[in-house]
Amino acid sequence: MYIDTFVFKYILTAGIYMDKKNVRIKDIALKAKVSTGTVDRVLHNRGRVSEKVRDNVLKIIAEMNYEPNLMARALGSNKVYRLAALIPDHGFDPYWYAPKTGIEKAGRDLKQYGVNVQQYLFNPYSAESFIEQAKLVSESNPDGILLAPIFYREVLPFFKQWKDREIPFVLFNTQIIDFDPLSYIGQDSYQSGMLAGKLIHFGQSHPGSVLIAHIDEEISNAAHLLKKEQGFRNYFLQNNLDLYTIIKTELNRSNFASFTKELDRIIESTPDLASIFVTTSKAFDIAKYLEQRVIKHIKIIGYDLLPQNLYYLNKDRISFLINQNPKGQGYWGINQLVDFLVFKKAVPELKYLPLDIVTKENLSYYLDEDGA
Amino acid sequence: MYIDTFVFKYILTAGIYMDKKNVRIKDIALKAKVSTGTVDRVLHNRGRVSEKVRDNVLKIIAEMNYEPNLMARALGSNKVYRLAALIPDHGFDPYWYAPKTGIEKAGRDLKQYGVNVQQYLFNPYSAESFIEQAKLVSESNPDGILLAPIFYREVLPFFKQWKDREIPFVLFNTQIIDFDPLSYIGQDSYQSGMLAGKLIHFGQSHPGSVLIAHIDEEISNAAHLLKKEQGFRNYFLQNNLDLYTIIKTELNRSNFASFTKELDRIIESTPDLASIFVTTSKAFDIAKYLEQRVIKHIKIIGYDLLPQNLYYLNKDRISFLINQNPKGQGYWGINQLVDFLVFKKAVPELKYLPLDIVTKENLSYYLDEDGA
DNA sequence: AAATACATTGTGTGCGAACACGCAAACTGT
DNA sequence: ACAGTTTGCGTGTTCGCACACAATGTATTT
Numbered sequence: 001m002y003i004d005t006f007v008f009k010y011i012l013t014a015g016i017y018m019d020k021k022n023v024r025i026k027d028i029a030l031k032a033k034v035s036t037g038t039v040d041r042v043l044h045n046r047g048r049v050s051e052k053v054r055d056n057v058l059k060i061i062a063e064m065n066y067e068p069n070l071m072a073r074a075l076g077s078n079k080v081y082r083l084a085a086l087i088p089d090h091g092f093d094p095y096w097y098a099p100k101t102g103i104e105k106a107g108r109d110l111k112q113y114g115v116n117v118q119q120y121l122f123n124p125y126s127a128e129s130f131i132e133q134a135k136l137v138s139e140s141n142p143d144g145i146l147l148a149p150i151f152y153r154e155v156l157p158f159f160k161q162w163k164d165r166e167i168p169f170v171l172f173n174t175q176i177i178d179f180d181p182l183s184y185i186g187q188d189s190y191q192s193g194m195l196a197g198k199l200i201h202f203g204q205s206h207p208g209s210v211l212i213a214h215i216d217e218e219i220s221n222a223a224h225l226l227k228k229e230q231g232f233r234n235y236f237l238q239n240n241l242d243l244y245t246i247i248k249t250e251l252n253r254s255n256f257a258s259f260t261k262e263l264d265r266i267i268e269s270t271p272d273l274a275s276i277f278v279t280t281s282k283a284f285d286i287a288k289y290l291e292q293r294v295i296k297h298i299k300i301i302g303y304d305l306l307p308q309n310l311y312y313l314n315k316d317r318i319s320f321l322i323n324q325n326p327k328g329q330g331y332w333g334i335n336q337l338v339d340f341l342v343f344k345k346a347v348p349e350l351k352y353l354p355l356d357i358v359t360k361e362n363l364s365y366y367l368d369e370d371g372a
Numbered sequence: 373m374y375i376d377t378f379v380f381k382y383i384l385t386a387g388i389y390m391d392k393k394n395v396r397i398k399d400i401a402l403k404a405k406v407s408t409g410t411v412d413r414v415l416h417n418r419g420r421v422s423e424k425v426r427d428n429v430l431k432i433i434a435e436m437n438y439e440p441n442l443m444a445r446a447l448g449s450n451k452v453y454r455l456a457a458l459i460p461d462h463g464f465d466p467y468w469y470a471p472k473t474g475i476e477k478a479g480r481d482l483k484q485y486g487v488n489v490q491q492y493l494f495n496p497y498s499a500e501s502f503i504e505q506a507k508l509v510s511e512s513n514p515d516g517i518l519l520a521p522i523f524y525r526e527v528l529p530f531f532k533q534w535k536d537r538e539i540p541f542v543l544f545n546t547q548i549i550d551f552d553p554l555s556y557i558g559q560d561s562y563q564s565g566m567l568a569g570k571l572i573h574f575g576q577s578h579p580g581s582v583l584i585a586h587i588d589e590e591i592s593n594a595a596h597l598l599k600k601e602q603g604f605r606n607y608f609l610q611n612n613l614d615l616y617t618i619i620k621t622e623l624n625r626s627n628f629a630s631f632t633k634e635l636d637r638i639i640e641s642t643p644d645l646a647s648i649f650v651t652t653s654k655a656f657d658i659a660k661y662l663e664q665r666v667i668k669h670i671k672i673i674g675y676d677l678l679p680q681n682l683y684y685l686n687k688d689r690i691s692f693l694i695n696q697n698p699k700g701q702g703y704w705g706i707n708q709l710v711d712f713l714v715f716k717k718a719v720p721e722l723k724y725l726p727l728d729i730v731t732k733e734n735l736s737y738y739l740d741e742d743g744a
Numbered sequence: 745a746a747a748t749a750c751a752t753t754g755t756g757t758g759c760g761a762a763c764a765c766g767c768a769a770a771c772t773g774t
Numbered sequence: 775a776c777a778g779t780t781t782g783c784g785t786g787t788t789c790g791c792a793c794a795c796a797a798t799g800t801a802t803t804t
Contacts, residue, residue: 022484024790035754040792048751070484071443072790075759112394112441195733202671202691203574235733319574354737357729361567361607365726396760407784412762420781444760450789747804754797765785772779 023064031064032057043068070343074113081341083117083334084137086147088124094306095281095326096124096148099172102330103146110334113342117334118142127154134158144337145169146330149176170336172329174224183336185351187324189224192355193231193279196301199320199357200275201235203299207243208272210236215251215282228279245272253285263289278302283321287312305358305366314360323356323366395436403436404429415440442715446485453713455489455706456509458519460496466678467653467698468496468520471544474702475518482706485714489706490514499526506530516709517541518702521548542708544701546596555708557723559696561596564727565603565651568673571692571729572647573607575671579615580646582608583638586622587654600651617644625657635661650674655693659684677730677738686732695728695738 025043029036034053041047042057049057090097100119107117120137123129130151137145138161145162149155149171159179162169168182175184200210212232214225229248236244249266251259263286267273276286276298283302290298291312300318302309304326312318332351339345358366397415401408406425413419414429421429462469472491479489492509495501502523509517510533517534521527521543531551534541540554547556572582584604586597601620608616621638623631635658639645648658648670655674662670663684672690674681676698684690704723711717730738 022790025792026790036791037754037793038752041753044792046793047753050752053753067484069447069790071447072759073792075441075443075447075761075789076791076793078759078792112439112443191733195731198731198733203577205575205577352737354728355734356726357731357734359567359570359729361563361570362727362729365724394760398760408761409763409784410782413783416762418763419783422782425782441760444789445762447759447789447791448761448763450762745804747802749802750800752797752799754795756795757793759791760789762788764787767784768782770779770781772777774776 022069023066024069025066028057028060028064028066032060074342078114080114080116081143081338082140083115083144083146083337084140084142085117085119085330085334086133086137086145087119087121087330088148088150089121092124094308095304098305098326099148099330099333102327102332103334104330105327106331106334106338110338110342113338115334115338115342124150127151130154138162141165142167144182144341146333146337147171148173150174152176168337168340170333172333173326180349182340183333183347183349183351185329185333185336185353187329187355188352189227190231190234192303192322192324193228193233194235195231195322195355195357196228196277197232197235199301200277200299201239201241201244203319204244204274206274207241208274209245209247209270211266211270211273211276212246212248213251213276213278213286214249215253215278215280215285225279232277251285253282259285260289264293267293267295273298275299275301281306281309283318284308284312287315287317291317305363310363313358313363316360319359321358323358325353325356328353394441395438396441397438400429400432400436400438404432446714450486452486452488453515453710454512455487455516455518455709456512456514457489457491457702457706458505458509458517459491459493459702460520460522461493464496466680467676470677470698471520471702471705474699474704475706476702477699478703478706478710482710482714485710487706487710487714496522499523502526510534513537514539516554516713518705518709519543520545522546524548540709540712542705544705545698552721554712555705555719555721555723557701557705557708557725559701559727560724561599562603562606564675564694564696565600565605566607567603567694567727567729568600568649569604569607571673572649572671573611573613573616575691576616576646578646579613580644581617581619581642583642583645583648584618584620585648585650585658586620587625587650587652587657597651604649623657625654631657632661636665639665639667645670647671647673653678653681655690656680656684659687659689663689677735682735685730685735688732691731693730695730697725697728700725 025036025039029039032039034057038049038053039057041049042054085103087099087103088096090100103117103119107115118140120133122133131154134155138158145167147169150173155176156178159169163179170183170185171181172185175186212229216225233246236246247266247270249262251262253259274297278286278300281302281304283300284306286300301320301322302318303322303324305321305323309318309321313321332353336347336351340347356366397408397411401411404411404425406429410421410425411429413421414426457475459471459475460468462472475489475491479487490512492505494505503526506527510530517539519541522545527548528550531541535551542555542557543553544557547558576582584601588597605618608618619638619642621634623634625631646669650658650672653674653676655672656678658672673692673694674690675694675696677693677695681690681693685693704725708719708723712719728738
């Protein structure tokens with residue numbers, strides 16, 4: 001009778017049990033007195049196996065605590081997985097540069113597993129552009145899709161189509177629960193609003209006015225922003241900080257004159273304004289304005305590590321940036337697809353990434369992180 | 373002539389170049405008109421190869437941009453790597469629980485690569501205990517070692533020994549550059565002091581007194597603490613905040629009476645004390661003290677997500693905790709060893725982990741993170 | 745009783761790299 | 775000149791898994 005030598009190889013040394021190598025299909029076959037082919041059939045519900053044998057094999061698999069060797073699996077199957085990433089072009093909004101790099105990093109890391117990521121970029125301000133690229137994605141018939149579904153109405157037909165064709169898709173940045181996606185990767189907007197509230201409250205011990213500024217050229221992300229606002233307001237409510245006055249504005253960067261004018265109006269009419277919470281990644285616009293007006297006492301909290309934001313962060317014009325980890329969103333999004341497709345693991349349908357508080361002093365650690 | 377079909381398989385679709393699968397040794401052999409064995413010899417400087425062939429193969433390797441398939445490599449070699457982790461027992465100091473879990477997570481993740489991690493725990497307050505466990509590590513003759521070298525003098529002979537025996541070792545938590553370790557994983561203490569300075573300054577816009585509290589039963593970590601203090605002080609210096617008075621104390625928890633008495637003395641003699649920076653993971657002791665004395669206006673900044681700290685963080689008695697990512701230190705430490713031993717990658721000799729600013733509102737994301 | 749159908753189980757090959765082995769040609773020395 | 779050594783290179787097996795294919799066995803039919 002054949003017995004693998006390794007079974008004996010890694011036994012006790014000085015009473016300390018050394019984990020032996022993992023159980024293989026072969027070991028199970030041996031113990032169950034069947035061939036590896038049969039074990040394989042049981043494991044993958046492939047072909048037919050008699051009740052009796054199946055039950056026995058399953059029992060032994062459980063007993064021996066079998067876990068497949070993922071490397072051997074990936075090596076053997078040698079399949080190429082083609083993934084599509086459908087994201088906005090960062091030429092239109094620099095925010096989208098980070099997810100792109102995360103996706104690219106994931107692509108590099110996973111290349112050895114036969115993963116191939118193709119990007120499809122669309123104009124975040126044009127629904128037609130989105131539809132056009134989404135069609136291309138569909139036509140390319142990928143094995144999985146990662147996308148930032150910022151056009152709710154327009155994306156739904158694609159979801160339906162992908163679901164019918166059984167192509168798994170992972171969302172990031174914007175959460176949509178229709179047609180149950182494989183997974184959503186992103187930030188908890190409400191909670192990040194709370195966090196911003198905490199930071200502002202901490203930096204402003206004496207009550208005063210606080211401005212919430214929504215700066216975006218479109219309202220396509222409105223759901224996000226409103227959740228942030230809600231979280232922010234609730235922080236002050238829950239902590240009974242009713243001496244703080246919260247005011248709010250919606251600004252449009254495309255018209256610089258009106259942008260400035262509106263801010264002028266607010267500053268003038270709110271002498272006790274001490275902090276501004278910018279719900280989008282455009283805090284630098286406020287910082288620039290304050291710099292021009294030589295106003296130094298107003299603190300800014302914003303989002304995302306865009307170069308323009310970092311410029312003002314390093315000048316201490318922006319106090320904190322909340323990092324929504326956009327690079328990580330791209331990175332983990334691809335990883336979720338691969339976990340599902342290649343490694344056949346169960347993937348959580350919701351993955352919130354950390355809300356990092358970034359300031360001048362700890363910035364460097366968040367810049368070139370490995371996407372992890 | 374034999375040509376692999378895959379070379380032609382993944383070519384252009386609609387003008388988009390699809391990355392083909394990775395180059396294999398076989399492909400190189402084919403192009404260089406030698407056998408795979410020869411390519412292998414060139415790659416590993418194993419056996420002898422004529423100048424001419426060697427140069428040609430090297431050229432083609434570079435040309436084709438060959439990258440070995442790590443999975444195939446690990447699968448084939450089938451070696452068991454035994455790693456030793458030499459860390460303090462968290463029974464003596466709960467701080468060490470997190471690194472332990474990180475090490476364990478890494479062990480689980482890497483088990484499939486034939487990695488086996490054995491822990492050796494020592495009493496962080498006993499040099500003898502450390503020596504004893506370090507000896508056990510040496511005797512077990514591991515393939516690699518991860519350790520928190522908190523006893524400087526005592527660890528040096530072991531470093532020498534391991535270096536002689538060519539056992540790579542990675543340090544975390546405490547940086548020691550003698551006998552050049554493979555890598556150091558940890559935090560930048562100076563920078564974290566700066567960060568604490570920023571936070572306290574932000575929360576205390578009106579000048580006042582600030583207390584630096586070193587709380588530890590031993591001074592074994594003193595180098596750390598001093599660097600933190602230095603960074604902290606330099607924040608105030610560099611920003612010309614000379615209206616802030618920085619005072620300092622060293623407290624000892626083992627004697628509760630004197631601990632309380634010293635704090636009483638400071639509080640009394642410093643009426644404008646507004647913030648306390650605790651350089652160790654024992655901020656909860658200060659929080660408890662302030663709670664007992666019903667003092668609410670003094671803000672605390674501390675380190676590390678110990679359960680006791682979290683208790684006071686959630687009660688808003690501690691404003692912020694700087695997370696030194698102890699779990700990540702363990703996790704990445706093991707990973708460095710594996711990258712070096714198993715995957716034969718180059719590993720950075722210094723890896724600083726992010727200094728996360730943790731508050732009640734973003735705590736949850738740092739608690740059950742995957743160690744990444 | 746032989747032929748056929750179908751249910752069940754076993755065997756063999758390939759994935760990419762590592763490495764042991766082996767064999768021929770080119771040297772070496774006496 | 776011939777045995778022995780060194781040099782230079784090719785072959786074959788292994789790792790664990792997936793999957794195609796081959797080979798059993800059992801039941802039903804003619």
